Amino acid sequence: MRTAGAGPIAARALAAELPGSLVVPCDVRDADALAEAHAQIVATLGAPGVVVHNAVLGARGDFLTIEPRQMQRALEVNVLGLLHVARLCAPAMMAAGRGAIVVTGNTSAHRGRAQFAGLAPSKAAQRILAESMARRLGPEGVHVSYLTIDAVIDVPWTREAFAGRPDDFYARPDDLAEACWMLAHQPRSAWTFEMTVRPFGEVW
Amino acid sequence: MRTAGAGPIAARALAAELPGSLVVPCDVRDADALAEAHAQIVATLGAPGVVVHNAVLGARGDFLTIEPRQMQRALEVNVLGLLHVARLCAPAMMAAGRGAIVVTGNTSAHRGRAQFAGLAPSKAAQRILAESMARRLGPEGVHVSYLTIDAVIDVPWTREAFAGRPDDFYARPDDLAEACWMLAHQPRSAWTFEMTVRPFGEVW
Amino acid sequence: MRTAGAGPIAARALAAELPGSLVVPCDVRDADALAEAHAQIVATLGAPGVVVHNAVLGARGDFLTIEPRQMQRALEVNVLGLLHVARLCAPAMMAAGRGAIVVTGNTSAHRGRAQFAGLAPSKAAQRILAESMARRLGPEGVHVSYLTIDAVIDVPWTREAFAGRPDDFYARPDDLAEACWMLAHQPRSAWTFEMTVRPFGEVW
Amino acid sequence: MRTAGAGPIAARALAAELPGSLVVPCDVRDADALAEAHAQIVATLGAPGVVVHNAVLGARGDFLTIEPRQMQRALEVNVLGLLHVARLCAPAMMAAGRGAIVVTGNTSAHRGRAQFAGLAPSKAAQRILAESMARRLGPEGVHVSYLTIDAVIDVPWTREAFAGRPDDFYARPDDLAEACWMLAHQPRSAWTFEMTVRPFGEVW
Numbered sequence: 061m062r063t064a065g066a067g068p069i070a071a072r073a074l075a076a077e078l079p080g081s082l083v084v085p086c087d088v089r090d091a092d093a094l095a096e097a098h099a100q101i102v103a104t105l106g107a108p109g110v111v112v113h114n115a116v117l118g119a120r121g122d123f124l125t126i127e128p129r130q131m132q133r134a135l136e137v138n139v140l141g142l143l144h145v146a147r148l149c150a151p152a153m154m155a156a157g158r159g160a161i162v163v164t165g166n167t168s169a170h171r172g173r174a175q176f177a178g179l180a181p182s183k184a185a186q187r188i189l190a191e192s193m194a195r196r197l198g199p200e201g202v203h204v205s206y207l208t209i210d211a212v213i214d215v216p217w218t219r220e221a222f223a224g225r226p227d228d229f230y231a232r233p234d235d236l237a238e239a240c241w242m243l244a245h246q247p248r249s250a251w252t253f254e255m256t257v258r259p260f261g262e263v264w
Numbered sequence: 265m266r267t268a269g270a271g272p273i274a275a276r277a278l279a280a281e282l283p284g285s286l287v288v289p290c291d292v293r294d295a296d297a298l299a300e301a302h303a304q305i306v307a308t309l310g311a312p313g314v315v316v317h318n319a320v321l322g323a324r325g326d327f328l329t330i331e332p333r334q335m336q337r338a339l340e341v342n343v344l345g346l347l348h349v350a351r352l353c354a355p356a357m358m359a360a361g362r363g364a365i366v367v368t369g370n371t372s373a374h375r376g377r378a379q380f381a382g383l384a385p386s387k388a389a390q391r392i393l394a395e396s397m398a399r400r401l402g403p404e405g406v407h408v409s410y411l412t413i414d415a416v417i418d419v420p421w422t423r424e425a426f427a428g429r430p431d432d433f434y435a436r437p438d439d440l441a442e443a444c445w446m447l448a449h450q451p452r453s454a455w456t457f458e459m460t461v462r463p464f465g466e467v468w
Numbered sequence: 469m470r471t472a473g474a475g476p477i478a479a480r481a482l483a484a485e486l487p488g489s490l491v492v493p494c495d496v497r498d499a500d501a502l503a504e505a506h507a508q509i510v511a512t513l514g515a516p517g518v519v520v521h522n523a524v525l526g527a528r529g530d531f532l533t534i535e536p537r538q539m540q541r542a543l544e545v546n547v548l549g550l551l552h553v554a555r556l557c558a559p560a561m562m563a564a565g566r567g568a569i570v571v572t573g574n575t576s577a578h579r580g581r582a583q584f585a586g587l588a589p590s591k592a593a594q595r596i597l598a599e600s601m602a603r604r605l606g607p608e609g610v611h612v613s614y615l616t617i618d619a620v621i622d623v624p625w626t627r628e629a630f631a632g633r634p635d636d637f638y639a640r641p642d643d644l645a646e647a648c649w650m651l652a653h654q655p656r657s658a659w660t661f662e663m664t665v666r667p668f669g670e671v672w
Numbered sequence: 673m674r675t676a677g678a679g680p681i682a683a684r685a686l687a688a689e690l691p692g693s694l695v696v697p698c699d700v701r702d703a704d705a706l707a708e709a710h711a712q713i714v715a716t717l718g719a720p721g722v723v724v725h726n727a728v729l730g731a732r733g734d735f736l737t738i739e740p741r742q743m744q745r746a747l748e749v750n751v752l753g754l755l756h757v758a759r760l761c762a763p764a765m766m767a768a769g770r771g772a773i774v775v776t777g778n779t780s781a782h783r784g785r786a787q788f789a790g791l792a793p794s795k796a797a798q799r800i801l802a803e804s805m806a807r808r809l810g811p812e813g814v815h816v817s818y819l820t821i822d823a824v825i826d827v828p829w830t831r832e833a834f835a836g837r838p839d840d841f842y843a844r845p846d847d848l849a850e851a852c853w854m855l856a857h858q859p860r861s862a863w864t865f866e867m868t869v870r871p872f873g874e875v876w
Binding site: 195209238248249251262 | 603606607609611617619622636638639640642643644646647650654655656657658659660661662663664665666667668669670672
């Protein structure tokens with residue numbers, strides 16, 4: 061269950077690459093729509109054992125230039141969206157005594173730059189919500205982790221936006237997926253809550 | 265301009281202690297009401313030179329037991345409330361090339377304990393919003409700071425809730441006010457964004 | 469090349485389990501002895517591609533009860549020992565454009581508790597040295613990472629010291645080794661500098 | 673008792689400005705010399721109530737270009753020097769149930785840049801040692817704090833090194849002294865361990 065996406069069309073293209081997958085687009089801000097999507101997934105594939113929360117919304121700009129409405133929507137998608145998803149998926153994991161919820165973030169979750177007023181607060185809130193969930197679910201055998209991606213991801217639109225940069229500039233989606241997979245499958249005597257990944261040449 | 269309070273009654277009691285003060289209770293989630301309160305303050309006392317944002321709302325409980333609606337309201341008060349206040353007050357400070365906004369928080373702004381799912385995410389978001397504001401306003405001569413209070417504050421209701429604790433257990437409101445005053449008046453060659461205060465005997 | 473150990477005897481017992489391994493005990497504080505050990509390893513097995521720096525020394529006690537000499541030795545083993553090892557091993561990795569140095573730590577690297585005055589400062593210094601090395605070597609294709617182990621490791625002496633605790637209380641050495649292996653083999657578009665691991669039931 | 677300085681000559685120039693002051697230059701790495709200096713101060717002025725540890729030594733360069741001997745000396749001055757001073761001064765403060773130790777640092781105490789391998793590890797160790805001391809001494813009424821100065825300080829040699837920068841570029845020594853004074857005199861219901869100061873226009 062991947063709780064985000066660049067819309068139904070991209071989601072269907074992805075599904076075509078993954079035989080046996082199920083695509084259920086929905087708006088994570090809408091608790092009812094999410095509950096319906098979740099019910100459909102459970103009915104078809106069973107209760108999810110691993111959830112990757114990758115939905116994100118944010119506006120570029122400082123606190124004077126963003127619209128308060130933009131921040132509100134970022135909070136709804138990035139924070140309340142995670143809360144809704146977790147409340148739907150955690151109980152079955154707790155009953156099973158196993159499962160994983162991986163939340164993806166970026167450096168905005170850790171610091172507030174002037175031009176990220178429309179994104180950073182919601183990512184920081186999301187990270188701390190995930191931390192609170194991790195402490196609640198850990199002793200139940202359910203692993204919550206937060207993957208901070210300090211990178212430009214190698215997808216078609218970033219290749220256009222950063223034209224001319226070498227391949228090494230980007231984080232490869234396959235490598236990010238591997239990081240998620242690793243977090244979701246760590247042996248439970250050595251779990252990680254938080255991990256940052258960045259390309260080897262990134263300045264940090 | 266103190267943007268919070270334990271309701272109109274407490275605010276009026278406070279005003280009675282402070283000759284020349286003006287009490288304008290309002291709901292910081294309501295942008296229009298805030299704008300009206302701000303206009304009233306400006307008309308009476310002039311544009312505020314120092315703003316202490318102390319409004320807070322939160323629910324106790326883990327992510328399964330709180331109501332999503334409670335988290336939403338905490339985000340509205342603690343994050344959007346600060347955004348609204350800052351957008352109203354910053355422009356006059358920027359025009360003057362001076363001013364201070366002090367935001368108060370607690371350890372929830374830094375870490376997410378299991379039972380603080382209804383508070384910690386919103387305080388973390390507030391802290392990062394303040395950081396983003398500080399970076400935007402600093403070069404304009406306007407000082408934004410975040411005061412983390414890692415303490416039980418000595419007020420009547422905590423004296424009841426923690427009956428039997430010695431005086432040293434509490435942070436004194438006067439001492440916290442002094443910390444706010446200090447932050448608001450630091451010389452501008454040595455500004456602090458973030459400061460934590462706690463009683464000398466506190467375990468941390 | 470594992471730069472520590474509970475002495476020559478334990479090291480030989482370990483070697484007996486690992487066919488083809490080479491055991492070269494030495495004191496990491498002694499730059500000359502390390503250089504000799506390194507030369508012996510290079511001559512026998514070639515230049516190391518992965519180095520795990522696991523050597524540690526520390527004294528329990530607060531700043532008044534430890535001996536300054538104990539802190540000095542902790543700094544020599546934990547900080548200077550890493551510096552010596554890195555200076556010996558990094559050049560060949562840089563020439564190859566690949567390689568990994570994994571340093572193991574614990575929560576003392578992040579915070580100074582009262583009774584850890586004889587350990588925490590040296591671990592904090594070690595972590596920041598590793599961070600400085602990571603920034604220097606990353607663009608050269610050499611990956612430095614710091615693994616914080618927030619756990620009691622399951623070895624014979626801790627089983628005695630914490631008698632009665634369930635198996636779940638401990639971090640399993642095999643799982644910690646897997647975390648080191650993962651860090652040493654991350655794809656270079658998604659490297660991690662810092663990762664903390666702890667058992668699922670650990671309070672944090 | 674100021675435990676550092678740019679040498680005996682600068683110290684005497686400073687003393688000339690401060691009637692009633694006592695200048696006792698010594699090498700903080702030398703425990704015996706420090707003990708003697710401390711004894712001389714106690715005999716002349718009484719046991720110090722406030723100690724500012726400002727001694728610092730570091731080498732510029734990455735881990736490959738610095739000499740290990742340079743790092744060792746930085747650890748001796750920045751870490752062991754603080755340990756020696758604290759062991760000499762804390763007991764009288766504990767007996768009095770009051771006193772303050774302020775340690776000054778910089779951003780190297782928080783992160784390891786590639787070219788700060790010869791300084792950052794020792795400052796990180798110093799900060800964590802101060803934190804360990806703060807936890808030990810706080811309940812005794814003795815306040816330890818760490819002041820991170822994220823700035824170029826306005827002194828003659830930096831004016832030369834950064835020629836052409838405006839006055840606003842620098843942190844003023846008087847303002848830094850005020851921050852130290854504030855930390856040393858905070859009311860004990862609201863103590864701060866760590867505080868960063870930087871000029872209002874600084875990029876951070």
